[in-house]
Every structure is written in C-alpha cells, then in structure tokens.
Amino acid sequence: MTHNVAILGASGYTGAELVRIIATHPNLRIAALSADRKAGQAMGAVFPHLRHLDLPMLTKIEDIDFGDIELVFCALPHGLSQAIVRDLPRSVKVVDLGADFRLRSTEDYKRWYGLDHAAPEMQPEAVYGLTEFYREPIRQARLVAGTGCNAATVQFALRPLIKAGVIDFDDIICDLKNGISGAGRSLKENMLFAERSTDVMGYSIGGKHRHLGELDQEFTMIAGRKLEIMFTPHLVPINRGILATCYVKGEAEGIHAALAKRYADEPFLNVLPFGEAPSMGNVTGSNFCHIGVIGDRKAGRATVIATLDNLNKGSSGQAVQNANLMLGLDETEGLMLAPVFP
Amino acid sequence: MTHNVAILGASGYTGAELVRIIATHPNLRIAALSADRKAGQAMGAVFPHLRHLDLPMLTKIEDIDFGDIELVFCALPHGLSQAIVRDLPRSVKVVDLGADFRLRSTEDYKRWYGLDHAAPEMQPEAVYGLTEFYREPIRQARLVAGTGCNAATVQFALRPLIKAGVIDFDDIICDLKNGISGAGRSLKENMLFAERSTDVMGYSIGGKHRHLGELDQEFTMIAGRKLEIMFTPHLVPINRGILATCYVKGEAEGIHAALAKRYADEPFLNVLPFGEAPSMGNVTGSNFCHIGVIGDRKAGRATVIATLDNLNKGSSGQAVQNANLMLGLDETEGLMLAPVFP
Amino acid sequence: MTHNVAILGASGYTGAELVRIIATHPNLRIAALSADRKAGQAMGAVFPHLRHLDLPMLTKIEDIDFGDIELVFCALPHGLSQAIVRDLPRSVKVVDLGADFRLRSTEDYKRWYGLDHAAPEMQPEAVYGLTEFYREPIRQARLVAGTGCNAATVQFALRPLIKAGVIDFDDIICDLKNGISGAGRSLKENMLFAERSTDVMGYSIGGKHRHLGELDQEFTMIAGRKLEIMFTPHLVPINRGILATCYVKGEAEGIHAALAKRYADEPFLNVLPFGEAPSMGNVTGSNFCHIGVIGDRKAGRATVIATLDNLNKGSSGQAVQNANLMLGLDETEGLMLAPVFP
Amino acid sequence: MTHNVAILGASGYTGAELVRIIATHPNLRIAALSADRKAGQAMGAVFPHLRHLDLPMLTKIEDIDFGDIELVFCALPHGLSQAIVRDLPRSVKVVDLGADFRLRSTEDYKRWYGLDHAAPEMQPEAVYGLTEFYREPIRQARLVAGTGCNAATVQFALRPLIKAGVIDFDDIICDLKNGISGAGRSLKENMLFAERSTDVMGYSIGGKHRHLGELDQEFTMIAGRKLEIMFTPHLVPINRGILATCYVKGEAEGIHAALAKRYADEPFLNVLPFGEAPSMGNVTGSNFCHIGVIGDRKAGRATVIATLDNLNKGSSGQAVQNANLMLGLDETEGLMLAPVFP
Known part of the structure; x- marks a missing residue:
C-alpha cells in the first residue's frame, strides 16, 4: 500500500x-x-x-x-x-x-x-x-x-549503560568528530570549502551545544537523578558522519555486554566484537550505527565509540x-x- | 524469482x-x-x-x-x-x-x-x-x-556523435578527471592519502592508457575508418567519479540534439538541457550518467561533458x-x- | 633596506x-x-x-x-x-x-x-x-x-610556443583544474565544503571566463593576428593550485625545446625533462611553476601541462x-x- | 656562519x-x-x-x-x-x-x-x-x-598544569585528531586515499599507543608519582596536523593562567585568550603550536586544546x-x- x-x-x-x-x-x-x-x-x-x-x-x-x-x-x-x-x-x-x-x-x-x-x-x-x-x-x-544527530549518536553509545548502571554517572566525556553537512546548506564563512578542508576545530565547547538539552533530559530521566556529561563536537573535513568517542568509568567487558544484549535484535544498531573500534566511513549513506567498546590500561575505564551518518x-x-x-x-x-x- | x-x-x-x-x-x-x-x-x-x-x-x-x-x-x-x-x-x-x-x-x-x-x-x-x-x-x-570505466564515460559522450557524423573525427580531445578508487585497493606509494589528497596529476598521457584499446576498437568500427582520439586522465582527490570533458568540432546544438535523441528512452543516461554542465558529485553511488553540451565562442566548436561513478x-x-x-x-x-x- | x-x-x-x-x-x-x-x-x-x-x-x-x-x-x-x-x-x-x-x-x-x-x-x-x-x-x-591566476598558468605554458610559432594557433585547447581558494572568501552556496568536497565541475565553459580577456590580448599581440583559445576551468576539491592541460598541434620535442630554452634562466619556472608531467601538489605554497611536455601517439600533437599555486x-x-x-x-x-x- | x-x-x-x-x-x-x-x-x-x-x-x-x-x-x-x-x-x-x-x-x-x-x-x-x-x-x-609528535602536543597542553598541580592527576583524558602524514610513506592498505578520505577512526585505543611511553615517563617525573592518562588518537582526512582535546579536572581560569604564564616568552607556543579554541588549520606548515582553554558548565572541569603540525x-x-x-x-x-x- x-x-x-x-x-x-x-x-x-x-x-x-x-x-x-x-x-x-x-x-x-x-x-x-x-x-x-x-x-x-x-x-x-x-x-x-x-x-x-x-x-x-x-x-x-x-x-x-x-x-x-x-x-x-x-x-x-x-x-x-x-x-x-x-x-x-x-x-x-x-x-x-x-x-x-x-x-x-x-x-x-x-x-x-x-x-x-x-x-x-x-x-x-x-x-x-x-x-x-x-x-x-x-x-x-x-x-x-x-x-539531534549528535544526541542520537551519544544516546546509542550510553543509554543502555546508564540504564544498567554500569558506568559512573559523574564522569562521562563525549568527544565527537562531525561531518560538515551537519551545518546545513546555509552560508557561513567558516563553512566554505577553503576554510574547512584542511582543518579540525572544536565548537560549542564547554557545555554550550544545544543537543545537550536533549541529552540532559533523557539521561537525567533514565538515571533518576541529574546527569550532565562533558561534550565537545569537532568539525572534520568529511561530508557525512558522526563518530562519538565516549570515555567512561566502568568495567569494559560488562559495558560491552550491556550494549550487545540491548541491541541484539536491533536491525540498525550493530555492536562490534569486544575490543574493535568502528570507523565513520563504514556507515556512510546508511541507516546503520556501529558501536564498539575497548578496555583501557587503566583499570575501570573504557572507551565506547559509536558512529552513524548524521544525515541518514x-x-x-x-x-x-x-x-x-x-x-x-x-x-x-x-x-x-x-x-x-x- | x-x-x-x-x-x-x-x-x-x-x-x-x-x-x-x-x-x-x-x-x-x-x-x-x-x-x-x-x-x-x-x-x-x-x-x-x-x-x-x-x-x-x-x-x-x-x-x-x-x-x-x-x-x-x-x-x-x-x-x-x-x-x-x-x-x-x-x-x-x-x-x-x-x-x-x-x-x-x-x-x-x-x-x-x-x-x-x-x-x-x-x-x-x-x-x-x-x-x-x-x-x-x-x-x-x-x-x-x-x-573500462573511462571507456564507458567517453563512449556515452561520443558514440552517438560519431554515429551521426556530426563531429570532426580527427580532432577529438578528451580530458578526464578521475576518482582515486579507480586505482583499486592495491598498494602503491602514489595512492597513499598523503600523496593524493592535495594533488592533481595527469597519467598515461599521450595515448598510453589501456582504455584506448577499447575506444579505438569501438570508434573505428562506428566511424568506418581509423579514429583515434587524444585522451588524458587526471587523478583528483575524490573517491568515486569520472568527469570527461570532450572538446569537439561540430555544431553544438546539433550535437546536443543527437545525444538527446539517442538517449531519450535510456533510464540511466540523462542529457541535461543545452548549455548546462554536469557535476561529478551528482551521480556518486549510482548507475546514472549525466551528459551536457555547451557551445563555444569559437564557431563550430563544442564541449561535451559526461560524468558517472566509476565503481558503479x-x-x-x-x-x-x-x-x-x-x-x-x-x-x-x-x-x-x-x-x-x- | x-x-x-x-x-x-x-x-x-x-x-x-x-x-x-x-x-x-x-x-x-x-x-x-x-x-x-x-x-x-x-x-x-x-x-x-x-x-x-x-x-x-x-x-x-x-x-x-x-x-x-x-x-x-x-x-x-x-x-x-x-x-x-x-x-x-x-x-x-x-x-x-x-x-x-x-x-x-x-x-x-x-x-x-x-x-x-x-x-x-x-x-x-x-x-x-x-x-x-x-x-x-x-x-x-x-x-x-x-x-589572472589562470591567465598566468596558461601563458607560462603557451607564450614561448606562440612566439616561436611552433604550434597551430587555431587549435589550442586548455583544460584547467582549479583549487577552490580561487573563488575567494565570499559566501556562495556552491563554495560550501559539503558542495565541493566530493565534486568536480566545469564552469564558465565555452569562452565565457574573464581571464580570456587577458589571454586574447596577449596571445593576439604575440601572434600578430587574432588568436582565441578554447578554455575550460574545473573546480577540484583542493584549496590551492591550478593545473592547466594544454592540447596543441606541433612537434612535441620542438615544443619542449622552445620552453626549456626560454625558461632556462628563470628562477621560478621549471621545465621538467621531456615526457614528464608535473603535479599540482608539488608547487603548493610556493612561487614556483612546473611545466611538462608530453608527446602523443597521434603525430604532430602534444600536451603541455603547467601548474602553479593560484594564491602564490x-x-x-x-x-x-x-x-x-x-x-x-x-x-x-x-x-x-x-x-x-x- | x-x-x-x-x-x-x-x-x-x-x-x-x-x-x-x-x-x-x-x-x-x-x-x-x-x-x-x-x-x-x-x-x-x-x-x-x-x-x-x-x-x-x-x-x-x-x-x-x-x-x-x-x-x-x-x-x-x-x-x-x-x-x-x-x-x-x-x-x-x-x-x-x-x-x-x-x-x-x-x-x-x-x-x-x-x-x-x-x-x-x-x-x-x-x-x-x-x-x-x-x-x-x-x-x-x-x-x-x-x-613523538603526539607526545609533544599533549605535553604542551599539560606539562605546566601537572607541574603547577592545578589539575587532578588521575582523570586526564586526551582525545587526538591526527593528520595522515603521521603514518609516513610506508605502504599500508588502510592508508590509501580511498580508505581514508571519507573516514575517521580511532586507533591504538585503550593505552596501547607507543607515545604513551614518553608521556608516562615525563608526566610521572613531573608529578613525582605514577601518572597515566587516557589517550586516543584518531585519523582524520587531512595531511598535516594534530589537535589534542584534553579533558581535565581543575579550575579553568587557573589552568589558563598557568599556561599563559609558562609560555609568555615562548616564541612558538601561543596561548589563545581564555575561552578561545584553536584550529588545526592555523598552524599548518609551521613550527607554531596554538593552545586554548575553555571552561565547562560542570564546575571544576576544563578543556585544554593544543594543535601543531606533526611534520613540523x-x-x-x-x-x-x-x-x-x-x-x-x-x-x-x-x-x-x-x-x-x-
């Protein structure tokens, strides 16, 4: 029909x-x-x-x-x-x-x-x-x-972890690498090809990005208490894609298990094997999100990386x-x- | 089935x-x-x-x-x-x-x-x-x-023109801009990101590119006489795409008409309105080929541009x-x- | 001082x-x-x-x-x-x-x-x-x-050849690949990163580019008769650089000799050995211009390529x-x- | 002489x-x-x-x-x-x-x-x-x-802060964005243009990168106790540049003051005004390093960003x-x- x-x-x-x-x-x-x-x-x-x-x-x-x-x-x-x-x-x-x-x-x-x-x-x-x-x-x-596209990426990485309580709520840091198409087609000098093509820069640093409104709303609701993350997006010279590198405190394998379990039946959310990191270029033009969890030499720390196509x-x-x-x-x-x- | x-x-x-x-x-x-x-x-x-x-x-x-x-x-x-x-x-x-x-x-x-x-x-x-x-x-x-991917692009631009006899067979020059994926995944120093990302270079210049074998074969067959073109591919820092700028002698509007007529019913070959030039980025990831014809200030000259995705x-x-x-x-x-x- | x-x-x-x-x-x-x-x-x-x-x-x-x-x-x-x-x-x-x-x-x-x-x-x-x-x-x-930056590139390739009379004045075709910085810092939708980064497109095609005013002026003066070339610039996703591929009729080795002789004492104009093609990336950020001449399988044809940094x-x-x-x-x-x- | x-x-x-x-x-x-x-x-x-x-x-x-x-x-x-x-x-x-x-x-x-x-x-x-x-x-x-090029970048951001004791030694997270030239000219499939040009990926994640050897050595020496950071480099499609986003716990203005004071007379280390973030593209091809400090909505947190040209x-x-x-x-x-x- x-x-x-x-x-x-x-x-x-x-x-x-x-x-x-x-x-x-x-x-x-x-x-x-x-x-x-x-x-x-x-x-x-x-x-x-x-x-x-x-x-x-x-x-x-x-x-x-x-x-x-x-x-x-x-x-x-x-x-x-x-x-x-x-x-x-x-x-x-x-x-x-x-x-x-x-x-x-x-x-x-x-x-x-x-x-x-x-x-x-x-x-x-x-x-x-x-x-x-x-x-x-x-x-x-x-x-x-x-x-928000950033908000989606970060939530795919973190929601099940906050829900399961397997990470420290007070030390979550999300560093994002963002394709330029997220800025849309409007005319801004710093979106010109010549300005962006050999540059990386952070923006809305320090808790100013509007997508934090959503993240605060959702994470606070799930956590049942105020939960604010650190969050810095960075423009990289690519059209499409967001890769969020999330630094958390918690047991890496448990974190991986929580994500893998939650997303086992999700057609578009793919959790990679433990220790593998996703690449932004592997989801371009699609509705898929790849998520990886890597342990750290520092005990009780882990890196959770999620990537998706911001336009898709x-x-x-x-x-x-x-x-x-x-x-x-x-x-x-x-x-x-x-x-x-x- | x-x-x-x-x-x-x-x-x-x-x-x-x-x-x-x-x-x-x-x-x-x-x-x-x-x-x-x-x-x-x-x-x-x-x-x-x-x-x-x-x-x-x-x-x-x-x-x-x-x-x-x-x-x-x-x-x-x-x-x-x-x-x-x-x-x-x-x-x-x-x-x-x-x-x-x-x-x-x-x-x-x-x-x-x-x-x-x-x-x-x-x-x-x-x-x-x-x-x-x-x-x-x-x-x-x-x-x-x-x-060959180059051979396809050039033929889409020129075959109907040779067939219709609306261009001079002895003065055809095709200048190609080529995405890097055409070189495949094999390891060559000059295909490294650092070597290609801020460079444009011609290669196989002067009639040495192997796709000329096909072009000679096909064009000579259609023309009913030996027909050899000048042909220079150039690497540009893009993954996918070929854009062939073809300089020909002939009446521009007649050339456009010959292409538009031949491809009127072709689902994948799109002839743009007369005077419009196609862009490589408009066919990326697809099976479409865009073709444009532009007249020149010099009488009896025209530029025919065809573009497609080399991998697709x-x-x-x-x-x-x-x-x-x-x-x-x-x-x-x-x-x-x-x-x-x- | x-x-x-x-x-x-x-x-x-x-x-x-x-x-x-x-x-x-x-x-x-x-x-x-x-x-x-x-x-x-x-x-x-x-x-x-x-x-x-x-x-x-x-x-x-x-x-x-x-x-x-x-x-x-x-x-x-x-x-x-x-x-x-x-x-x-x-x-x-x-x-x-x-x-x-x-x-x-x-x-x-x-x-x-x-x-x-x-x-x-x-x-x-x-x-x-x-x-x-x-x-x-x-x-x-x-x-x-x-x-003009394009006019300089093309003149470095062709002036000595017109002066020496070693090429046919009526069949000169210059196909240019142009870095985006040539468009300056002004705000135009088609100069946004997202529009240009995976695209190649010709512009001012068919004799409309303003730098032709200079080229006509200079070449006509040197030739002692009206001399108009075909000329097509193309935007490529690079900040700096122009590479002009010039298709001419004439004896390739004589063409190379004319350029090599004329530029022998020029500190910034480097003629490569016969048969070598220059690369845009080799002059970035400098005042140098590299020029190459390559013969063709078609007798009496040659390709002259010149490249320089448009901003420099x-x-x-x-x-x-x-x-x-x-x-x-x-x-x-x-x-x-x-x-x-x- | x-x-x-x-x-x-x-x-x-x-x-x-x-x-x-x-x-x-x-x-x-x-x-x-x-x-x-x-x-x-x-x-x-x-x-x-x-x-x-x-x-x-x-x-x-x-x-x-x-x-x-x-x-x-x-x-x-x-x-x-x-x-x-x-x-x-x-x-x-x-x-x-x-x-x-x-x-x-x-x-x-x-x-x-x-x-x-x-x-x-x-x-x-x-x-x-x-x-x-x-x-x-x-x-x-x-x-x-x-x-190491990464080690230099991170040390420029952090050494004066560790020396001055103005940040928490146990919660330092450095997220790096790295130009591809850092991988050198050796032939690796994942360094091909086609693999890197539309991708961002982390590598040596979790404390495996060799430059941590230097960082551990230097930071432990300055701190007078074992000091290990979290550190993740990411490849971005640019030739030259490292931008290190460092997440620290400490008073942002004091952090800025410590850096500004220490580097006041350094010709190549430029500390930006408080609250300004540096851009990778502003140091390309030079021996300069730009450093910025931005406060956070979360009290007692700051982001320190340093950028330099890895090859220079x-x-x-x-x-x-x-x-x-x-x-x-x-x-x-x-x-x-x-x-x-x-």
Whole structure:
C-alpha cells in the first residue's frame, strides 16, 4: 500500500536525503515538496542528483493541499516548525526533523534555543523520536520529534549503560568528530570549502551545544537523578558522519555486554566484537550505527565509540524509520540501503 | 524469482560495490564469494560496511560449487580472468568486470596489455558490455566483457556523435578527471592519502592508457575508418567519479540534439538541457550518467561533458545491468538507487 | 633596506597570502592593512594563522597615512581598484592584484567585466604584471596590473610556443583544474565544503571566463593576428593550485625545446625533462611553476601541462616578485619558500 | 656562519620536511642525504616539490663522509637509529627524529617497542628533545632524542598544569585528531586515499599507543608519582596536523593562567585568550603550536586544546629548533615560516 507524504523544507540537506531514501521506498510516495525561497523550481534544479526522479515542483507550504497527505516530514530550521505543525490538519501525522518539539519542557526549549515555544499546547503529544527506545509510543504518535544527530549518536553509545548502571554517572566525556553537512546548506564563512578542508576545530565547547538539552533530559530521566556529561563536537573535513568517542568509568567487558544484549535484535544498531573500534566511513549513506567498546590500561575505564551518518540515521533515516512505524509498515522498509564505501 | 550468483575477486572495490548493489536487489542472491588471499575471512571483516549482511565466507575459487550458480561476476585483475572463465562450467553465465575479454582482437590485447590471450577460443563469444549499445547481444550472451570505466564515460559522450557524423573525427580531445578508487585497493606509494589528497596529476598521457584499446576498437568500427582520439586522465582527490570533458568540432546544438535523441528512452543516461554542465558529485553511488553540451565562442566548436561513478555505472552497476538482461530480468532492477549527495 | 608597504583588502585570501610571504621577506615591512568591513579588528583575529606576527590593525583605506608608504598592494575585488588607485598619492607605487588594470583596452574591460573603467586615464601607464615577460617595464612602472591566476598558468605554458610559432594557433585547447581558494572568501552556496568536497565541475565553459580577456590580448599581440583559445576551468576539491592541460598541434620535442630554452634562466619556472608531467601538489605554497611536455601517439600533437599555486605564483607571489623589481630589490627576495608537501 | 648537516632517511616525509625548512635556513647547509632503497636517485626525483634546490644525491649511509659534517638529523624508522647513531664519529652531533632514544629506561623501550636496545650505553647521554622544557641540556647535548609528535602536543597542553598541580592527576583524558602524514610513506592498505578520505577512526585505543611511553615517563617525573592518562588518537582526512582535546579536572581560569604564564616568552607556543579554541588549520606548515582553554558548565572541569603540525613542530621543526641550540644559533633561525592557510 502506498502512503502519500509531504516534505516541508525540501531544499536543505535533510530534505534531499529524505527524497533519496524515499526514492526506493516501496510504500511511500512524495505528493508535495515545499521550499519557501525556492518555490516554483523543480527539485532536480535545486538538487541535480535527484533529477532522474519524477517529483512534484517545490511550492510554498500554504499552497499544499494536505487533503490527500497522510504524513508530513518537517525539515525546517528550528523556530519555524512549531507554528507550522500547529496549523496542520489533525488528520496528518507529523515527523519533525528539527529541534522544535524535542524538549519536553518549554522552559528548557527557551533556555537552549532562546525562543518562546510557539505551540506549547502541542508539546505533550510529541514523542521523542529515538526509535529504538520509543518504539511503541512512536507507533501510536501523531507527532514525533526527531532527535539531534549528535544526541542520537551519544544516546546509542550510553543509554543502555546508564540504564544498567554500569558506568559512573559523574564522569562521562563525549568527544565527537562531525561531518560538515551537519551545518546545513546555509552560508557561513567558516563553512566554505577553503576554510574547512584542511582543518579540525572544536565548537560549542564547554557545555554550550544545544543537543545537550536533549541529552540532559533523557539521561537525567533514565538515571533518576541529574546527569550532565562533558561534550565537545569537532568539525572534520568529511561530508557525512558522526563518530562519538565516549570515555567512561566502568568495567569494559560488562559495558560491552550491556550494549550487545540491548541491541541484539536491533536491525540498525550493530555492536562490534569486544575490543574493535568502528570507523565513520563504514556507515556512510546508511541507516546503520556501529558501536564498539575497548578496555583501557587503566583499570575501570573504557572507551565506547559509536558512529552513524548524521544525515541518514542521525536525521532523515531515523525520520523514515519513525514514519514506517507510524504508518504501520515494517520498520526497516526502504532503509536497508548498504553503506557506500569507499 | 531469485537467481544465485557468485562474485570472484570480492575483496576489491568493484567486488564490494557488487555486494552493495545486490544487497537490495530483489532477484539476485549471493551464493559464493571468492578472494584468494583473504579466503577464510568473512566479507564483513574485509569490508566492515557490509557487516550487516548475511553473506557466504570468502573462499578460494576452486572451492566454489558452481552447480547451483547461474551467473558469475568476475572482478579479477586483468590477466587472471581468461583462464578462470575458460574453466567455468558452460552452464554458468559470466559477466567479467576486467579487461580480459574487451578487445575483439587478441593481437590488440597483447599490444595493450602485454600478455598473450589465455583463452583466444572464447573471445568470439564475448559481447562488449556497454549495455545501452549492445543490449540485444547481451541478452543472448553467455559471456559479457565489462567496459573500462573511462571507456564507458567517453563512449556515452561520443558514440552517438560519431554515429551521426556530426563531429570532426580527427580532432577529438578528451580530458578526464578521475576518482582515486579507480586505482583499486592495491598498494602503491602514489595512492597513499598523503600523496593524493592535495594533488592533481595527469597519467598515461599521450595515448598510453589501456582504455584506448577499447575506444579505438569501438570508434573505428562506428566511424568506418581509423579514429583515434587524444585522451588524458587526471587523478583528483575524490573517491568515486569520472568527469570527461570532450572538446569537439561540430555544431553544438546539433550535437546536443543527437545525444538527446539517442538517449531519450535510456533510464540511466540523462542529457541535461543545452548549455548546462554536469557535476561529478551528482551521480556518486549510482548507475546514472549525466551528459551536457555547451557551445563555444569559437564557431563550430563544442564541449561535451559526461560524468558517472566509476565503481558503479563504470563497473559494478553496469555489470548488474548486464546480468539483469542475461537473466531475463528488468534491466533497471536493483539499480535505481539515487545518487548520494552531499 | 626596509621598504614600507600597505595592503588594501587584507581580509581576503590573497591579502593573507601577501602577509604570509612578507612575514619572512627581509626588506618589506607592512605599515598598513585595510579591510573595510573588518576595520578595527586585528589581522590575527580575521586570520588566526597570522596571530604570531606583529601587524598593524585593520583599518579603512581613508584612515591610512600614505606618507610613509612606498608601495601599495591592492587586493580588492574588481571594480573597486580603479577609483582607489586613481586617488592614491603619486609618490606611492602600486601593485594591483585584481582585474582592474589588466586589459589595455577600456572597451575590453567593459565587455569582460560589464563595468565602465573608472580611471581610463591611468590605463596607459599600467604594466601587465606577468613578471617573466614584462620584467623591464615592471622595473620602471609605477602601476603594475597583476595577471589572472589562470591567465598566468596558461601563458607560462603557451607564450614561448606562440612566439616561436611552433604550434597551430587555431587549435589550442586548455583544460584547467582549479583549487577552490580561487573563488575567494565570499559566501556562495556552491563554495560550501559539503558542495565541493566530493565534486568536480566545469564552469564558465565555452569562452565565457574573464581571464580570456587577458589571454586574447596577449596571445593576439604575440601572434600578430587574432588568436582565441578554447578554455575550460574545473573546480577540484583542493584549496590551492591550478593545473592547466594544454592540447596543441606541433612537434612535441620542438615544443619542449622552445620552453626549456626560454625558461632556462628563470628562477621560478621549471621545465621538467621531456615526457614528464608535473603535479599540482608539488608547487603548493610556493612561487614556483612546473611545466611538462608530453608527446602523443597521434603525430604532430602534444600536451603541455603547467601548474602553479593560484594564491602564490598566480597572485600574491607574483605581486611580491613585481614589487621586488619596482623597489630595486633582488627579484627572488622572500620568494624562495619551498613548496609544502605533503 | 654555515654548518654542514646530513639527513639520514631523507626519503620519508620528515626527511623532506627537514629539507624544506633548511632550504631557507640561513645557517645550515645540507651536505649529505641518505636513503638506502633510493640511493643513487636525486632528491628532486623522490620529492619533486624540492626539485628547484641544489641538493646532494641520495646515497647509502656507509658512503657518507662524516668528516665535514657537524650535525646529523636521523629520520629513520624506530629500531634502526640506535646502531647507526652508535657508530657515528663522536665529532658529529645528532638529532634523532625517531623513537630510539626517547625512553630513558631501556626496559621501557623494550616494553613499548618490542626490541632490545642496540646501544644502551648511549642512552644516558640522550637528552629528551622537547625544546621548551629541555633547552639548556639540549644546548649542551651531543645526542638529542626528538619527541613523538603526539607526545609533544599533549605535553604542551599539560606539562605546566601537572607541574603547577592545578589539575587532578588521575582523570586526564586526551582525545587526538591526527593528520595522515603521521603514518609516513610506508605502504599500508588502510592508508590509501580511498580508505581514508571519507573516514575517521580511532586507533591504538585503550593505552596501547607507543607515545604513551614518553608521556608516562615525563608526566610521572613531573608529578613525582605514577601518572597515566587516557589517550586516543584518531585519523582524520587531512595531511598535516594534530589537535589534542584534553579533558581535565581543575579550575579553568587557573589552568589558563598557568599556561599563559609558562609560555609568555615562548616564541612558538601561543596561548589563545581564555575561552578561545584553536584550529588545526592555523598552524599548518609551521613550527607554531596554538593552545586554548575553555571552561565547562560542570564546575571544576576544563578543556585544554593544543594543535601543531606533526611534520613540523611535532618532528622536523622541533629537530631544527634543537639543532639551532646545539650549534649555538638563535633558536628561531629558519623557523619563522608563517602557517599556510587556506
């Protein structure tokens, strides 16, 4: 059975990745694409790699007829989704890829994003979109709030460990290496090729990155007490990928066992044999996440490394996975595309 | 219906790309994988990006039972395929991705590759694997000889123009920009990251590149007279992709018309509107080829640019396309994967 | 002896490269740096790689005291230099790195740049800054107009051949591979890292690139008749470098001899042994240009390849070389920095 | 005054970098270059970026006349230097860029490198070559043992903090991002361009990296007690550079003050203003090290980031800096080359 979907904000990288995934998805059909500033253009003009596809023209949101659309992917910058989602017909299911509904507390939203929540009455119905940990609520949800790409990576590495209590909650340090596409297609001098291609730099260092809002929320909830990690993302000259190196205190083999057990039946979360480290390049273009655990010469310390493709499993792949659940489809439908290497 | 296939030489990049494509192909099943030096290892150990797949172990060719295998992809270095293909059971169809059966004349093979042909008696049954131009013979073939990746790119740009006689046969210059994966996984100092990542260099300049053997063969045949082009490949610091800039003498609009007409019904060959130039990054990871024609300020000159992914449309994608035909499947089966961008 | 210089437009890449070169130049001292939009900032804040240097603050041009400045490097976008240079005190020598004074004919300037010349009365005194071919006039000049980086590369490959008449003037094709820094630091979507890092694309194809204005001017002058080449630049994912592959008709060995003879005493122009091809990565960060000549299997054809660093020999290095001459210094002073590899 | 030097192992990247630096050094003259497997070749053939220099031919070590050589740079793989250095005339000073004399204890050498020390009698005279911390002994030394490039980076970040006792010795975590040139020019499959260009991977994780031998030695000595850090290097697709992100417990402003005070007069160690993070691309090709300190939302935690060019400040630049001291030259001679950006 085919389900009609719309993509709002289709001219960004996550919008394009949604189209790429849906292009070979057997049950989804793209019925509308919006992109305010590029309305009137063909998607293949904005993203020529999609030119072989038969797609609707880009349009303004207000020109979309939502009558025949079952589910909307909302790939808009934060601050824009709340009002738009609020005004969609209730018949339409929504997967929001942005940050607007991730934080349960509207005060937290204001604190991390500096904006008043425009649809606070909708926040309670939003389900946090980390599929492997919110599967059943997602199945029932009308509105799913996609996670931050960094937040997804770190949670895949740490949630089962916090849940199982096998690591020290007060000494968790996550050092991330981030592909540049995470910055999106907006124009910033420090995102120019010449600035980034031979550079590595940390950013939002010291607890300033907005994805910490989600991580604090989730980890504190699981731990049953306040839990704040140290977290530093770094830009590396690669398009796609996040590799999170997490330094924890705990018994390495027990840590590995906790992850391996928790993810044994997860189709997209692959725990490597104990002592093996994952590589960012092995998940590019896919919905897979590779996780490794390595012991340390210092007793009681371990390194947990998780890697995924920020545009796919970290964003658009996750969104399709959630949409599959919301539409009653097999969760893996359309998402078994193998990683592209080299 | 599922067809069992084997991949010989699965530990190279084209072998891995075959597995990646077949992973989501609805009708092919990988029944055997060979890799002489890595026999006994799991494919997921050699290529961890494929670790989620349920694949046979790597084995030696002599240990494969070809009884239940319908088609073999042969991704071996040149000089090895001839004897191996010669000794395969006649019941098995063969798609050779290497150079061993591309040249109709065994003297040409000796001249370009420096080796005596080890299976000259088989050469006459080999069909040249440029799908869009040998579709019917490929359907009937038992042995298809995949083209060189550069040779495919240049032929997509020029074959219809030579056939239509709309360009000067004596002044064709093709300047290619080549992704590094074309050099394969073998160890050469000048293929190290540190040597290639900030460099562009031409190689096999002046008419020495082996793919000229094929191009001479095909173009001379179509032209009905000797036709030799100038041809220079250049390594650029990208993994995948070939972009061929072809300088020709002829009327630009007529040239565009000849290409657009010839490829109007081809699912994988996309001719851009007149005056638009294709980008290498728009076909990455896919079986598509984008072709553009641009006029010049000098009357009677035009630039024809074609680009494809050397590992996919230039090699493994073409091989699957040919296998589809040989097995009576839809030609596009498994190959509609959209390009990966960014 | 120390000469005071100013750099106008110091916040762009060529401005930064001038500072880098002058940092270890024994006879030049930077007395003023201008950058309109960044006036008031430290150079080390705009370009942290220069933070160890003791430099004047960035200022507006109108706030510079030109009284103690002997020479000005003008690294401004085209269209801005003419009026500014016109208004500088006559006591100041000027090296313009932009396009504003390159074309002898103000009609040509209008045709290629779409602007009326703002200082037509000054054009006659401007000397074209291709050092190796205008050495004596540059020594005497008050105003030197730096060449286009592409135009320099192509001229180094071809000027002696046109002069010597050893190639066919009507069939010259130059295919260029260009580092991204040539696009400068301005914000354009297609210069983002994510857009460029896995792409090659031609641009200004078919005779539209502005550097053709210079090439037409120079080549026509040398040839004594109208001479127009075909010319296509291509962006490759590298910061610095231009590699020009020039396809010509002529006797390869005679071509090599003409270049080797002409450049025998040139400190920065290195002709490789016959048959060797230069690599872009071997001149990075330096004022050197490597040139190679390779014969072809087709009789009477040759490939001439020249490569240089667009920011250095193609722009700021050339500018310092010219300044050295204008100030009576040794031409190579400060410019013998060896290329950076890998 | 000119001092004659020799470079043993000149065909590797650190050898080439030595030549690049010495090319514009006013007081050093390269009198001999060795490279066993490439003996008989010109340096410009092995490294064409150095072709403009007038250099001695590559030769075997046994063919060098050490009579007129004052200092030898030894850039050989570990395990080879000990016997060679042992047999050099005592009149020759030695800067070893390898690992053979870094560890004071020959048991430590055996433990980390798996080899018996071939010249244990010489170990006591070797001075550890971290210039800024061993300046006076280096001035007097005959044999200086260059540091590991990672070890230098981490020590620049942490030595003053351990010395001042402003951080917790038991919770130091160093996460490194490493340019690929650190792996040298040797042929390994995982160093091919195609393998590295879109990948980030950790290696020698968990306390296995050999540079920990030095770090343990130095930090334990300064701390006056056993001090072991957690340390994970990661390969990033860049040629040159190490960026070490160090997570420590301590008061951030006090940490910054300790570093700023200690390095106030160091010409090559630049401490950024409090709260600023350094970028790898800002030291490329230079002998500078940039260091930043950023506070954290978690009280009592800080992030210290240090970055340098592994081939330059991390190896060949350090070696020249030490040679300057050993020869009685100004320490910065030849080393003020500004970083190359972009």
